[in-house]
Amino acid sequence: MTVPLHLAVALDGAGWHPAAWRDPAVDPRELFTARHWAKLVTEAERGLLDFVTIEDALSLQSTLPDGPDERADQVRGRLDAVLLAARLAPLTTRIGLVPTATTTHTEPFHVAIGIATLDHVSAGRAGWRVQVSPRRTEAAHFGRRRLPPLDPRWPDTDLLADLFGEAADAVEAARRLWDSWEDDTEIRDVPTGRFIDRDKLHYIDFTGARFSVRGPSITPRPPQGQPIVTVLDHGHSRVPYELPVSSADIVYVTPHSRTEAEAIAGRIRALPREGEPLKIFADLVVFLGEDAADRKAELDEFDGAEFTSDAAVFTGTADELADLLLDWQRAGIEGYRLRPGAVPHDLEAITRRLVPALRRRGAFRSEYEAATLRGLLGLPRPDSRYRRAAAV
Amino acid sequence: MSAPRRQVHLAAHFPGVNNTTVWADPRSGSQIDFTSFVHLARTAERGRFDFFFLAEGLRLRELKGRIHDLDVVGRPESLTVLSALAAVTDRLGLAATVNATFNEPYELARRLATLDHLSEGRAAWNVVTTSDAFTGENFRRGGFLDRADRYTRAAEFVRLSRALWDSWRPDAIVADQAAGVFVRPRAIGTVQHDDRHFTVEGRSTVPRSPQGHPVIIQAGDSDEGREFAASTADVIFSRHGTLEEGKAFYADVKRRLARYGREPHELKIMPAATFALGDTDAEAAEKAAEIRRQQVGPQTAIAFLKQVWGRDMSAYDPDGPLPGVDPEPEEGLSQGRVRLADRTAVAAKWRAVAEEKNLTIRELVIEMTGRQSFVGSAATVARRIEEFVQGEAADGFILVPHLTPGGLDDFVDEVVPILQERGVFRTEYTGPTLRDHLGLAAPGPTPRDRPGLAVPRPAREGAS
Numbered sequence: 001m002t003v004p005l006h007l008a009v010a011l012d013g014a015g016w017h018p019a020a021w022r023d024p025a026v027d028p029r030e031l032f033t034a035r036h037w038a039k040l041v042t043e044a045e046r047g048l049l050d051f052v053t054i055e056d057a058l059s060l061q062s063t064l065p066d067g068p069d070e071r072a073d074q075v076r077g078r079l080d081a082v083l084l085a086a087r088l089a090p091l092t093t094r095i096g097l098v099p100t101a102t103t104t105h106t107e108p109f110h111v112a113i114g115i116a117t118l119d120h121v122s123a124g125r126a127g128w129r130v131q132v133s134p135r136r137t138e139a140a141h142f143g144r145r146r147l148p149p150l151d152p153r154w155p156d157t158d159l160l161a162d163l164f165g166e167a168a169d170a171v172e173a174a175r176r177l178w179d180s181w182e183d184d185t186e187i188r189d190v191p192t193g194r195f196i197d198r199d200k201l202h203y204i205d206f207t208g209a210r211f212s213v214r215g216p217s218i219t220p221r222p223p224q225g226q227p228i229v230t231v232l233d234h235g236h237s238r239v240p241y242e243l244p245v246s247s248a249d250i251v252y253v254t255p256h257s258r259t260e261a262e263a264i265a266g267r268i269r270a271l272p273r274e275g276e277p278l279k280i281f282a283d284l285v286v287f288l289g290e291d292a293a294d295r296k297a298e299l300d301e302f303d304g305a306e307f308t309s310d311a312a313v314f315t316g317t318a319d320e321l322a323d324l325l326l327d328w329q330r331a332g333i334e335g336y337r338l339r340p341g342a343v344p345h346d347l348e349a350i351t352r353r354l355v356p357a358l359r360r361r362g363a364f365r366s367e368y369e370a371a372t373l374r375g376l377l378g379l380p381r382p383d384s385r386y387r388r389a390a391a392v
Numbered sequence: 393m394s395a396p397r398r399q400v401h402l403a404a405h406f407p408g409v410n411n412t413t414v415w416a417d418p419r420s421g422s423q424i425d426f427t428s429f430v431h432l433a434r435t436a437e438r439g440r441f442d443f444f445f446l447a448e449g450l451r452l453r454e455l456k457g458r459i460h461d462l463d464v465v466g467r468p469e470s471l472t473v474l475s476a477l478a479a480v481t482d483r484l485g486l487a488a489t490v491n492a493t494f495n496e497p498y499e500l501a502r503r504l505a506t507l508d509h510l511s512e513g514r515a516a517w518n519v520v521t522t523s524d525a526f527t528g529e530n531f532r533r534g535g536f537l538d539r540a541d542r543y544t545r546a547a548e549f550v551r552l553s554r555a556l557w558d559s560w561r562p563d564a565i566v567a568d569q570a571a572g573v574f575v576r577p578r579a580i581g582t583v584q585h586d587d588r589h590f591t592v593e594g595r596s597t598v599p600r601s602p603q604g605h606p607v608i609i610q611a612g613d614s615d616e617g618r619e620f621a622a623s624t625a626d627v628i629f630s631r632h633g634t635l636e637e638g639k640a641f642y643a644d645v646k647r648r649l650a651r652y653g654r655e656p657h658e659l660k661i662m663p664a665a666t667f668a669l670g671d672t673d674a675e676a677a678e679k680a681a682e683i684r685r686q687q688v689g690p691q692t693a694i695a696f697l698k699q700v701w702g703r704d705m706s707a708y709d710p711d712g713p714l715p716g717v718d719p720e721p722e723e724g725l726s727q728g729r730v731r732l733a734d735r736t737a738v739a740a741k742w743r744a745v746a747e748e749k750n751l752t753i754r755e756l757v758i759e760m761t762g763r764q765s766f767v768g769s770a771a772t773v774a775r776r777i778e779e780f781v782q783g784e785a786a787d788g789f790i791l792v793p794h795l796t797p798g799g800l801d802d803f804v805d806e807v808v809p810i811l812q813e814r815g816v817f818r819t820e821y822t823g824p825t826l827r828d829h830l831g832l833a834a835p836g837p838t839p840r841d842r843p844g845l846a847v848p849r850p851a852r853e854g855a856s
Contacts, residue, residue, distance in 0.1 A: 193691030
């Protein structure tokens with residue numbers, strides 16, 4: 001019997017190809033409007049996808065590893081992803097919303113209450129794509145830390161270890177804050193005049209190398225208890241996959257073949273982990289349809305370079321992709337985060353062609369089976385950790 | 393010929409986390425469910441209000457080291473919930489208090505510009521700073537700001553934010569698919585700022601937003617606060633009760649504007665106001681008294697007394713007389729709310745009132761703590777509001793209902809139509825942006841000349 005796959009799409013501007021905005025099917029003047037994003041997320045929801053992620057960074061897009069490149073022929077500019085996700089929440093009812101937020105220059109307290117609030121306004125559909133900001137350009141926007149220019153040929157492993165460690169700390173602080181209000185904190189007890197039972201509010205007293213947070217949260221426990229935490233990991237850090245295994249619910253990985261997929265899944269499963277197993281999603285950039293190769297070639301020509309990516313690039317029909325996804329599933333991949341090469345074309349190919357193709361193979365849902373993102377992922381709603389502690 | 397009648401501006405404050413918000417009433421709904429925010433925001437928009445307002449508190453209030461448990465508590469991250477509200481409202485301005493002590497300009501300017509894009513020009517920011525280390529314990533910046541630095545940080549924060557908002561030329565995005573030009577060469581400037589509180593260099597990721605600059609609100613009554621508002625703010629959120637106090641404040645703040653080359657209409661003065669409505673003035677007065685009893689329950693009365701006296705008063709009967717004990721002037725103050733100055737004098741005043749009027753503890757607290765600003769029939773309240781606005785004591789009010797989420801319903805159904813009939817309040821929005829509602833001009837595309845302004849420089853290179 002086939003186990004259903006989980007399917008997400010990664011949204012970013014007009015798509016992942018840098019010339020995607022030149023496709024006449026998209027209106028590039030709309031990229032900074034809610035209307036553009038509403039079309040995309042409602043299309044994804046029509047396809048019954050598990051969730052969308054929204055890309056973000058605290059510096060302009062660039063073809064250089066660090067610093068602006070002055071290119072006028074590609075999309076530049078992004079909106080804050082958490083606010084964008086919140087803007088989309090009332091327009092949708094079932095799909096998960098997973099914005100990117102960095103842990104390097106932000107306040108963990110603000111990020112935690114932002115994601116908790118996204119969970120409240122979406123009635124339990126929030127997630128967080130945790131990201132670090134390793135660039136000198138981003139550090140200069142804050143003036144609090146000096147970072148060397150990022151050079152991917154000579155990655156500074158000490159710096160990356162530091163940033164990933166800080167990310168793990170930020171997730172831990174957020175998770176404690178989300179639990180810091182037990183579910184039944186609000187009692188509204190008129191005889192005693194008490195709105196809350198303050199014994200159910202908890203100081204989190206998190207202390208890490210770079211910050212500390214006292215708590216409790218100012219925001220009551222989110223509907224999911226714990227919103228979904230996701231991390232993209234290329235396996236290049238000093239201890240590959242340590243951050244997602246220690247901190248996340250979902251890891252996005254970037255195998256370029258079935259063999260690599262199997263090897264990555266094996267490495268992740270070999271690491272010690274508490275609680276629910278980490279879900280392994282593979283990232284793929286997809287150009288779909290009979291004319292996919294031609295479309296990609298045309299965009300490459302516009303851009304003056306052949307498109308490559310950290311993730312594998314798939315070009316082909318929806319049926320071919322469905323077969324590949326199921327093949328990699330047998331190698332240990334449980335879900336996919338598909339990055340549409342160009343929207344709306346490749347997004348609609350996912351929702352209207354790939355999804356039915358997977359369904360014919362018994363590998364995708366025909367209706368939403370749960371009202372929360374945790375529910376769609378088959379994860380139970382956890383008790384507050386502080387409640388467990390009190391029960392001992 | 394008489395002068396044209398001045399128009400009233402109105403805003404709706406989501407009920408706060410203090411005893412003003414009544415939770416024991418059966419009509420009281422959730423303070424955190426999104427549906428409550430939607431109800432109040434849509435009610436305000438139905439009433440053609442200028443904006444909806446969310447306050448902020450970044451640490452739960454404590455009293456002598458214990459979390460205060462008698463009042464409504466728990467709220468969302470303000471800009472996140474406002475962004476969601478942008479999806480369910482069309483014209484209503486969306487305003488939030490966001491602390492300038494525990495945020496960084498690049499990130500906050502970006503979030504505010506994002507909200508302005510996602511709401512098509514309806515974002516506003518109430519700039520506050522905090523000087524307490526207690527709140528700082530939740531933040532990596534930690535610590536606190538010296539009181540003397542509060543306004544220098546706020547002013548520098550706003551200057552830098554405006555430089556970031558100005559850094560994309562309004563016509564930066566070309567998006568010409570055929571020519572292959574998305575962004576106009578050299579249209580994204582580099583902000584360079586190096587001053588007392590911030591050192592920032594780089595480019596914004598957000599195109600110029602529909603309002604150019606989100607609306608800036610300032611709350612604070614000190615001399616520095618008034619000066620900061622006069623130099624920088626679009627709206628001032630004040631707290632003065634009487635018509636006379638209001639007139640004095642209004643005249644003082646508007647007079648300061650000239651120093652900064654600004655016209656009186658460029659800064660709107662909107663005090664916070666509470667209200668109680670009834671079919672008649674007498675019925676409204678009864679309702680107001682009932683609301684005050686709900687706001688000051690027996691336990692809350694004792695809690696207030698503890699605060700003023702600085703000592704444990706829980707042994708006393710809230711429905712009994714004020715005990716003869718003296719206040720404890722050196723006792724630790726409560727955390728997370730405004731500190732009470734000169735405890736001995738305050739306590740002496742309370743005792744005098746209690747003795748003169750023969751009040752119980754609870755009656756005394758009801759008497760001495762914030763009563764409603766407007767009490768009366770809809771006609772009376774509308775007349776009082778107009779009196780303030782025509783009398784130049786205010787440009788309008790930020791209304792604070794005592795019930796979530798239905799506390800504004802009566803006001804919108806009954807008072808707004810009277811103000812509209814009197815020709816002093818809009819019947820339809822006349823423009824899409826909050827600046828339009830407030831009668832504020834769009835900021836120029838280039839920064840105005842202000843001392844210390846970080847001026848965007850053109851990018852070094854054009855397109856490749």
